[in-house]
Amino acid sequence: xxxxxxxxxxxxxxxxxxxxxxxxxxxxxxxxxxxxxxxxxxxxxxxxxxxxxxxxxxxxxxxxxxxxxxxxxxxxxxxxxxxxxxxxxxxxxxxxxxxxxxxxxxxxxxxxxxxxxxxxxxxxxxxxxxxxxxxxxxxxxxxxxxxxxxxxxxxxxxxxxxxxxxxxxxxxxxxxxxxxxxxxxxxxxxxxxxxxxxxxxxxxxxxxxxxxxxxxxxxxxx
Numbered sequence: 486x487x488x489x490x491x492x493x494x495x496x497x498x499x500x501x502x503x504x505x506x507x508x509x510x511x512x513x514x515x516x517x518x519x520x521x522x523x524x525x526x527x528x529x530x531x532x533x534x535x536x537x538x539x540x541x542x543x544x545x546x547x548x549x550x551x552x553x554x555x556x557x558x559x560x561x562x563x564x565x566x567x568x569x570x571x572x573x574x575x576x577x578x579x580x581x582x583x584x585x586x587x588x589x590x591x592x593x594x595x596x597x598x599x600x601x602x603x604x605x606x607x608x609x610x611x612x613x614x615x616x617x618x619x620x621x622x623x624x625x626x627x628x629x630x631x632x633x634x635x636x637x638x639x640x641x642x643x644x645x646x647x648x649x650x651x652x653x654x655x656x657x658x659x660x661x662x663x664x665x666x667x668x669x670x671x672x673x674x675x676x677x678x679x680x681x682x683x684x685x686x687x688x689x690x691x692x693x694x695x696x697x698x699x700x701x702x703x704x705x706x707x
Contacts, residue, residue, distance in 0.1 A: 496521050496691060497615030497665070500576040503583060503658075504620035504671075505650045506642065507627040507634070512677045513620065514578040520687065526565070526577035529557060537638040539591075543646070547591040551600055555584055555607070562611045581611040583657070590653050614664045616690065620671045621655075624648050665693060670701040681705035 500517060502510040511527060518525045530536060535550040558581050565575075588600045622630075624647045631639050658668065667690055674682040685702050 496574075498574045499612060499614045500616045500618065501580050501614040501664075502576065502578050502618045502620065503580050503654070505622070505627055505647060505654055506639065507631040507647075508620040508622050508671060509630065509676060510620055511578045513618070514576050516677060516683060517576045517687075521574070521576070524575040526561065526575050526579075528579040530554075532557065540638045540641040543591060548596045548600065551584070551588050551592060552603065554587075555600070555604060558584055559607045565612060566610070577614070580614070580617065582663075586653050586657050590649055616665045616667060616693070617661070618690070619654070619658050619666065619668045621651075621668060622670075622672045624651060626672050627651075661697075665695050666697045667693060668697065668699050670699075674702055674705075679705060 500523070502514045502517070504510045514527065515525065517523065533550060533553045535546050535553055539546040539550040558579070562581060585601075585604065588597055592600055624644050627647050628642075628644060631642060658666065669686065674685075676683045676686060682702065682705050685705070686700065689700050689702075
């Protein structure tokens with residue numbers, strides 16, 4: 486699908502794609518950016534030196550991992566603020582609010598209190614997306630996709646952790662109201678390799694009014 490002036494008028498100027506590990510948010514983000522010629526804002530997980538150690542020993546390395554991500558995202562948002570005068574259009578594979586979701590899930594009480602103090606001190610004032618796309622998939626599907634993409638450190642992720650993460654995301658978006666929200670059941674569709682599945686989603690999001698919406702498509706044949 487190619488972008489067109491009509492698409493660019495209808496599409497939100499800032500789209501954020503979210504979801505649990507393995508659900509395909511970065512791949513979808515890249516494809517949306519290509520379709521609409523949008524600037525990419527990506528989570529740079531490969532730059533976090535603590536992440537591999539976290540997957541091997543979550544309890545020991547959770548705080549360092551979380552603080553690194555917090556400082557990294559704060560820097561990215563500061564750079565966004567500096568460039569806002571140019572009114573760019575962009576698509577991102579993360580919400581800054583999800584940082585606290587992971588912190589609450591992974592940190593002990595005293596660690597979280599320290600994390601929260603740092604978060605408040607940074608005074609992060611992130612721009613709000615016009616649209617958030619939340620990709621959902623059950624744990625067994627996430628595990629299959631994680632195994633398929635073959636990132637060595639991710640092979641240590643356990644089903645129990647993904648269950649907890651899925652539950653945390655579900656609760657977070659149950660109360661989310663800061664932006665237009667599209668919740669997508671991505672369990673049986675392929676938004677990267679299947680053009681028909683992807684075009685269904687784009688057509689749907691272009692027509693969305695404000696509020697929360699659910700997209701539960703049937704898979705299409707390749």
